[in-house]
Amino acid sequence: MESASPGQGDGAIISPSFAYGFSTSIHGNLYHLEGQKLVYSAGQFFAVMGGEDGKASFIPTHTAVRAVKGLRLANNKKYLAAVEDTYDADKQQVSLYNIPAEKRVRTLTLEKQHTHASTVVGISFSGDGKLLMIAAGEPDYTIMLWRWHSNKLVMTISPDCQVCCATINPWDESSLAVASSHLVRSYRLDLAGATDRPNNHLMLDHNGDTKVTCITYLVGGLLAIGTNTGRILVYSEAGMVAQLDISGAPLSSSGKQQSEPNTALQTPRTPNRPSGIGSSKQGFNSVTTAVQASKPVGSGDRNGVQALVQRGRGFVVAGSKWDVYLFDPPAATTKRTAGVETYTLSRRLSFALSNGRVPAQQTLLLSSSGGSDGSAAAGGAALTADAQVLGMSVSVTDDHLALTTASGKLLLLDLTAALEALQEADDAAAAAANSSSISGSGDAAGQAASAAGGADLGSSADAESANAGASGVDEADPNPTGWQVLCAGFPSARVVGLDAAQHLPVVLVVSEDKWVRVWDWVRRTRVAAKYLAGEQPLCCALHPSGTMAALGTTEALSLYYVLRHELAPISDLPVAKCSVVRYSHGGSMLAAVGRTNAIVVYPAYYGGGTGASGINPAHWRGNTTTYYTQSSNSGARRGAGEAAGVGAEGACLLRPLWVLKAHVSTVTDLVFSGDDSRLVSSGAGGAVYFWDLATGSRIMELEYVDKKCVYYAGKAWAFGHR
Secondary structure: OOOOOOHHHHHOOOOOOOOOOOOOOOOOEEOOOOOEEEEEEEEEEEEEOOOOOEEEEEEEEEOOOEEEEEEEEEOOOOOOHHHHHHHOOOEEEEEEEEEOOOOOEEEEEOOOOOOOOOOEEEEEOOOOOOOOEEEEEEOOOOOEEEEEEOOEEEEEOOOOOOOOOHHHOOOOOOEEEEOOOOEEEEEEOOOOOOOEEEEEEEEEOOOOOEEEEEEEEEOOEEEEEOOOOOEEEEOOOEEEEEEEEEOOOOOOOOOOOOOOOOOOOOOOOOOOOOOOEEEEEOOEOOOOOOOOOOOOOOOOOOEEEEEEEEEEEEEEEOOOOOOOEEOOOOOOOOOEOOOOOEEEEEEEEOOOOOOOOOOOOOOOOOOOOEEOOOOOOOHHHHHHHHEEEEEEEOOOOOEEEEEEOOOOOEEHHHHHHHHHHHHHHHHHHHHHHHHHHHOOHHHHHHHHHHHHHHEEEEEEEHHHHHHHHOOEEEOOOOOOOOOEOOOOOOOOEEEEEEEOOOOOOEEEEEEEEOEEEEEEEOOOOEEEEEHHHHHHHEEEEEEOOOOEEEEEEOOEEEEEEEEEEEEEEEEEOOOOOOOOEEEEEOOOOEEEOOOOOEEEEEEOOOOOOOOOOOOOHOOOOEEEEEEEEOOOOOOEEOOHHHHOEOOOOOOOOOOOOOEEEEOOOEEEEEOOOOOOEEEEEEEEOOOEEEEOOOEEEHHHHHHHHHHOOOOOOOOOOOOOEE
């Protein structure tokens, strides 16, 4: 929060300081700026996050922008192009933003004289950032090239195919590639004469089984094409120069990839690996074996290509089996056969997350195994979303890697530290193998290899712990693979509940993906998280002390203790379809509304408590505040004086202080007065009622009803009776 300038009067200017989440509906939503800075789409803003200090700045979109649908960063790292939906137009537009100035500088629209399309399927910058390519969608799929600084359309191309992605060669702006599901075309452009010439026509699979998932240009003007079957095709203007395959690779007992240089289609491996990081020195040669069957990316037994980005003279590939593959270019002394170029798979890095509390032998696809947020796993669907890569980026210095997943995680990896740790593990394993060959003892080799694997994991964990404080990554979420998860994950669906504590810098967030997360917004780390299996969250409230949380679901109102790394259950209260829940300012009471529109007021503490006014609710209705615990063994109940506490005796159950009935329509909000002596309730039918919490009666002289209004929220502006 910033202070207002003298000309703006009293008050404060509220500006965002950090974004707990990113847009999961955008593919290619993450890019590296200089150093370790990242830029990504976060709702109505573009967040620029510093990798070293964890600070973030924001570039706002225009107020007319409804949603951002696409993102592309110029190679000079100064300009950002975004595909936007607007409120006042039925066609998408492309806006360009100046990142250093944090403002929008140009907007390009889809005009009828250029295209009849209303959507944009691809955008790309030339190497100098002055030329912008816009690929329109159906019905004509027109490719438009703009000198966007001068708002001048240079030329248009009609590719005669259903374009799904397109890109300009960053080293040669006269070279352009477009791709549909089953074919890729490249063009040689004459920008001065506004003409184009198809340079190559590539049919990947005549049977239509192989589908293009991504394309990118590599150093030297080579075009790399990723497919859903795991094949990576590399073309030059003269034709194919390499064909690689990541669809499957058998693992050795140590977790390393076995060498099979002549295998194009290999047996797919499972993601159940104890180490999480594999390695390989295998070289992939050009092959011509056709793929006979395919599966969508990220499903079934195929390891499809989800993202492909250039790194140095090589490239990085994200597969659909929790793996990232680093391909290096051929060495200068490597011999070529018939023009075939060999790329080397130097390393395979897994981003299958583990929080250190899950046995390594448990499969990641079982719902009984632990999830990456430190609680019970969200089931196969959530873990599959963990494997779906939305965006991937490599830093300018090629030593840091970042990717985003459909489950709302932003993962960071120090490639230098990770590769050094892997090299140490390889050296230890080689030394163990040599020792075994000399001594003839297989047991010694096995023990040494295990020790090498342990050293590998320890090195990665140490590197993560050392960098956690500087990068804003949760130190309590150790990951043996070396990946750092920013804030231990973000919501991947619409947020349905949000609340902050008064006395601690913590915030509670509940989203439709059934995850409940508590964050420390000062340290920008996760405090606790929980997956609500079988329940749909509807609302939430955080106790003013930050030590308790109330979650309204379709089944009940659930109370939890907020502990470090855990949300410990306290009780489930019988408030079905709880849509609104609020703690009082003093924290002594809890008010909730369910499907009956009856307002139920509970004591927040067992045996009652004292509110801000000093009144003890325990004396308001005699013994109605008596609570009891239900034994998990015999079901016996005990009174308040006999209670043994929470834990072995079972969950504590509370009896309501008051049940307030008056609303006929849906209750939209509940507000406690500043001294907690009164409660204000608003309804969708235009009714605003005031309740005296000392007597449980409605204050008739203060109520207000206007059936023409629908009230959604209220606020007690000051202490006292307002």
